[in-house]
Amino acid sequence: MKDRDSKIQTIMTGYRRGFLSRREALRALGAVGLAAGAAPLLDFAALADEAGKQAGPGGIPLSRPDKPVTLPLNGDPIKSGLEPEKGPFHIFNYQDYIDQVSVIDTFSKKYGVEVVLTTFDSMDQAITRLASGTVEVDSTNITPDRLAQGVAGKLLQPLNHSYIPNLEKNIFKSLQNPFYDQGSQYSVPYNLYSTGIGWRTDKVKTDIGSLANPWSVFWDESSKEYSGYTGILDDARESLGMAMQYRGLTDMNTEDAAVLDKALADLKATVPISNPKINITEYQTLADGSCWIHQSWSGDMLGAIISYWPEGQDKSILKYWWPGKGKGVTQNDCWALLAKSKKPVLGHLWLNHICDAEVAYNNTTTYTGYQPAQKSFNADELVKAGILPEQLKNIILTEEDVGAGSLQYCALTPKGQGMWQDAYAKFNSGS
Template sequence: MSAILDACSKPGTAASGSETVQIARPDNPVTLPMNGEPIATDTPIEQGATLQILNWSVYMWKYVINQFVQQYGDNGIKFSGITTFNNMDEGVQKLQSGKIKADVFFPTIDVLGKLVAADLLQPLNHDLIPALQHDNWAAFQNPYYDQGWRYSVPYTIYTTGIGYRRDVIPDDVIHGMDNPWSILWDPTHKGKVGVYPSYRDVMAIALMKNGITDLNTSNDADLEKVRTDLLAMIDAVSPRIAYDASYNKLQNDKFSVTTAWSGDVVAGWSYAAPYTEAAYKGFGYWFPADRKGPIDNDLIAIPKNAEHPRLAHEFINFWISFRHAMDNFSWNGYQPPQTKADVNALTHTQGLYNKQSSSWAAPADYVSPWMPDAVVRESDFGIGYREGPLPADVDDHWHQIWSEFTAGVGS
């Protein structure tokens, strides 16, 4: 069983044993097996509990967490901090170690089935999470990767594109390119190119650059193109790996162009001193106008060893309800799939975080008006390309290529 998690958390290993992980795709939806039953609806909220969260770094507004704690003050709920990780490999390793007994964990789609196969997650009680059906897009009521949402709910939605400095790369230049993905290989920007420490996303961009839209490919020829291009990137632009490439280092002139998740660039205004609209107008986000590019969503799940499973259900329901989801969005820049949110108004609607921070930052909308490419629409999920789980041998091949690339890249 542990070998299954090894396959998704450690380069250079392969799964073995009798456990089988079904490979979910939009055209091959998967119903994950039930590992026991969800907690009973009448399970009491754990009294005096300290909420334990295992999540990506800089991905939750603590103000909203404290709002949850206050709402459940009569139960003596406390919160001391978030245990964080900078990529999914690290997050899975921390969960698998058992040293952290998180109440909620924030996985990606590609590892969900492996976590279930390793019995590291517990099934959800739908009666305790009514906000999913009340407030979230229909696309997530029965997702392909978790039919019947047995183990997960959607957290945020995002596209993967290009972040850039508009004073170095004007909008009309990148939008006018025949293949904008190739800008990450342009020697003009040597020493100023940043990439994420995320093998799936960086390799997906190399695939897109080559016109390959299967972001889960096992084809040796496809992967050899990725390998060749990534090694060529080292020679052409001397890229550097940075988790905060597009929301910090881009704004502070460490990079001119980066791989970028839409939410990172949206949130970057709070890193652009002197925190004025004029300062942040220097940064842009590109994603294909036809919306044919990488698109995905992150998840919230409850670990099997959670010490406060009823509290975890309450937290999930709170976090994906309209007001709290949008308040968090105003801080972390990552759009939630909220039915009541008018996607056409996001570029001219101010969120709670900026309203509270107006003493030090210019008014900022949920999404800056000059970044319409960063707004995600429900229809995008029927157009864009998803990064799903990989079979163990394929994942091993991907990791081998990634390891060869990172061996020659600085940080």
């Protein structure tokens, strides 16, 4: 029975990855004793990416790097040539993800307005608070997989690019017309990042990046010596996605309940082995030594060095690994304007400010560590300037890394979004 199940798993993996057609998979399943009539129980439609098969929130097509989507307009953009409103101006963002001095204060001084920052802990929390009206803000940080949800819920307003010349001037060409928001009708890109593993070589003797499967460090029995000093990102897509990659799966937008159930079970299996903490503060905990191994966003490695690294401590002990383009996740996030904002001109000027080359460079190199989507940003120059340690050059992505063929978390159907959130809630709550 165990051998039969293994063969079935091999066949299903071949189907998911495109090596087998549906007909070939059915024939192979029949050969191992699973009747073709039982095949519907496997729900072949759910095993493939839902893009092109089902619509996302509000009937909007699901976007993918190879399936770009133009979002429907919620009314018309504001007119050109309007004067900016008076403050205060309210923004919504992750904590520790924007510099007060180089970004907020410079905008405040330039336009003579107070800028008020309200923070959230996760994108799920941000969307929930925006949709429920429990926060009233003018501009929000948002990830591409949630843009369509924001548009469908009429939370966001379309943009007038005459106020945002820095978008065309400074931003990666592909992200001026991104697959998730063709024409940048609702968003401008903020930062780029990959998702991998950060670790301290003074505490972890294993070269994680050289392991046959680096993700296994969270599950391998040998990792018990790091128990309590490991961490997993407090993010539904990232945590479950890591468990899938551990198993060799790369459909980061699956809506297959069996795959999500297995990912949930695998995440739970880390608890008795590595006892991971669940948070998004690895930029601080890796720096202060309270964590030794953490699933990490690439920008948090430089953020750790810039803002939290103890004076006099060797910076070369911090290392980062990610699987590479098409094998590991890359992503960018965005800024957008709220439909209910009473300061839409200021909002557009804020987006232009975010895309300013000097503002973006200073935000990265003096505070966040996250790479802006700027044409001028260069890893070698950062190393030469003494900002980026040589061993961390792999945190800097190229435009190609986030382009066609990249592995990204994308929009899901409402049902799929709920499935991911429910699975993650069960892990995070310990249930």
